[in-house]
Amino acid sequence: MFVKNAIDLFSELGVRLRGFGDDSATRGVVNAACRANGWFTPAEVRRAVGAIARDMLSREKLEAWLANYPAVPVATPRRVLVVMAGNIPLVGFFDLLCTVVSGHWCLIKPSTKDTVLMEYIVGLLRDIDDSAPVEFYDGASSVDAVIATGSDNANRYFRARYAGIPSLLRGSRQSAAVLSGNETPEQLTGLADDIWAYSGLGCRSVSLLFLPEGYEPMLQMPAVNGKYKNNYRQERAVLAMQGHPFLDLGAAVAVEQRNFPTALSRISYTHYKTLDEVAGWLAMHDEELQCVVTECLPHSRRASFGGAQSPALTDYPDDRDVIAWLAGLH
Incomplete structure (x- = not known):
């Protein structure tokens, strides 16, 4: 054809x-x-x-x-x-x-x-x-x-x-977001979509937040699937029994840690001192990353706030050019 x-x-x-x-x-x-x-x-x-x-x-x-x-x-x-x-x-x-x-x-x-x-x-x-x-x-x-x-x-x-x-x-793979602390309410609404659209099941779903020291964003959770809520209740109960500190977001939990979460309804967050520090972490964990939502840091797979779940034709998964690979088949 x-x-x-x-x-x-x-x-x-x-x-x-x-x-x-x-x-x-x-x-x-x-x-x-x-x-x-x-x-x-x-x-x-x-x-x-x-x-x-x-x-x-x-x-x-x-x-x-x-x-x-x-x-x-x-x-x-x-x-x-x-x-x-x-x-x-x-x-x-x-x-x-x-x-x-x-x-x-x-x-x-x-x-x-x-x-x-x-x-x-x-x-x-x-x-x-x-x-x-x-x-x-x-x-x-x-x-x-x-x-x-x-x-x-x-x-x-x-x-x-x-x-x-x-x-x-x-x-x-999972995705991260790097915030400057100057995000608008509209950008934070977009970030909530980046996190919870499709119940957070996509590889482009943000599950790790990098925040400047002293900044705690106000995220409004959208309505989520009933199965996700059940998962959240279980995760909240486990963390409470373990005495592990967490933030209750209403239908998800946020835990301070600098690595991707293993539970679906858990969001990781960590504070940084400099953007160079964040850039170093992202480079070190590149093989775990699908995309990075940010406007304060360059990245080859950067997405805008609210744009993580709407990839363009050139947003190749894992940064592997599928068309170039297919063109090279002999």
Whole structure:
């Protein structure tokens, strides 16, 4: 498939995804997706689909993005298996998009937690063009390369399972925010979204805050999923029994520590004296980081307040250029 045809395909998909959830048919898809994954909410499913349509599938953005890659489409298409995570709605879509616009055939292995939405998307693509190079993996066919995303344990399995073929593998990552102490109320509202959107389950969800000495930001928690609240109650009880100090944020706990939390409903925070100190910590822990929300420090994966959950086409996971990797497959 030529890049022009791929742009036609995905820009039309973007058109068809506009207003997703506004009619009875797509509301049915939303409800089915939420039944299949109790962490999904209707509002967040709609949000995820809307962000993809807006930030990834406009013709202008697709053209500008792909203009940077003269090597695509590739001369020899390969069969690329995409093993998807299911922590947030359609989190695996970007790899599907990259694979197809690069000129390869995409074999999808969706998470059981996000099959409903992925089946809907593939159905739309086939309706637009029945020759679209996308299909669900049958579990047995040979593949030439793999892109796989999952937990650190899953990542170790991927390394063993796909050792003989080119592979782009991703494990667990988390995100941090660095505050100056001069943030506006609007920026703090955006930060709350960066922390708690999608129940904090995304790799771009902020879970560690760097604060200047003496600064305690006032964060207003948005409404969270009932499953997240249950997790919070358990975490609060454990910390109380252990006599471990914490701040109760209403549906999450904040603990002073300079490392990423291991519990979903726990937010870490730490105070710093200088920004150089923070920059050093970020550099030392780069392999744990997905993005950094800040306006007071440069970073290769910096996001604006309120922007962590809306990655652009060039915000590659783990800072690995997926299109360049796909273009190099032989």
